[in-house]
Amino acid sequence: MIFLAFCLFFVNASGNTCSANTVKKEHATFTQHIETTHLSGVDLWIAVMYNGNRVLYAVVVTLVMAVLGTTLAFFTDLVLKALGMEVSRLSHRE
């Protein structure tokens, strides 16, 4: 049942996204340079960094993933502990 429910959702969602992408087909092609004229704020900052310094972009991506991953894991862990799902050392049974 879960599988069937998902199939319906998937067909619907992929249909919507694909139709949206047909309109924006020119954006979906892979380019090494981002057009910045229509961008502002964070999007502009990312685009300028992506266009100008790819090493810096790679460092920022890696650091952001590491920091966000650790932070979110910490808070999720707190919530799970509060729900009584605390973990400790396991005895490795099969």
Next chain:
Amino acid sequence: MNLFNIYLPVAGIEFNVLLLVLIGFCVGVLGGFFGVGGGWMVTPALNIFGFHMAFAIGTPLANIFGQSIGAVRKHHRMGNIDWKLGLISIVTSVIGLEIGSRVILALEKAGDVGTIVRWCYIFLLSALGVYMMYDFYSSRPRQLKSAQEESDKSRAAGLSRGNKFSDRLHSINIPPMISFPASGIEGVSLWIILLVFLITGFLSGFMGVGGGFIIMPVLIYLIGLPTTIAVGTSLVTVLFTAAYGCFTYAMKGRVEIMAAFVMLIGASMGAQIGATAVKFVKGYGIRLLFAIMIIFAGFSVVAEQIYKSTAKPIYQTLAGIILMGTAMSLVVIILVRLVLDSRRERRLRL
């Protein structure tokens, strides 16, 4: 404009935030629970939903790196990681991966290699899945018997392991011998360990996958690790390879940072939940769910292969439905088991 759509500046498309969080959550739960990266699921999903293939390959690596940090920390706290074996596996797998990717490049010059890779993929997934299913059902009498023998020596050591393949490999006496106390392995030839990881690395490079789904069963069936330690140790390999992949793909401009950021919100939470669920699901239960997952992943590759041969888009959609449908169904099963078993444990404590 849809209320939940955000603009992704690097990919140059609009995308639904909820869909990104959902994909991230699914891959996080499966990653934390099975010790795999999940790129096999996210890459086709993102591609089907409109990502260019270049971003659909690079972006999940950044996401997998972020989600694996917390999951590795949690598995470490549960004593599920054999660091010594993990580090050997990383170094050796990288060498095998490099050889595998060079073989692919050489074959590509000779002609279309995609079909060969997909058939290898189908064969490997089916063989692993069917064997794990067989192992699960044939070992049920053993499981019941071992439950009655709580005072048995091996149980006193806190580890229950061993199977036909690993026992045979452990009996090969080619020095130097190496032990892995964290996994309860007293002595195995270092050459065997290196050869096994070289082959898994080669397969990863040859098929262009992260390798978590190959390493996890290899750790169980060839090296002889208990399932939960195989999950944690496999995640260590996934963490390091994804960190490298994240950086190198971002350097090539193939990571959509905004999408990775949003997916990571779901993935980080999912990975913690998946890793916690390992505490409640028995080793053989993990193996059964893993077998189901890779058998369906094999079906989706079959659908993808038919699409490549016939060029009928329905088969590509079918491949996506099988992948995401299987992933979501497994996530629901894991969540239900987690909630029910944690409630039962709390009742027992009271």
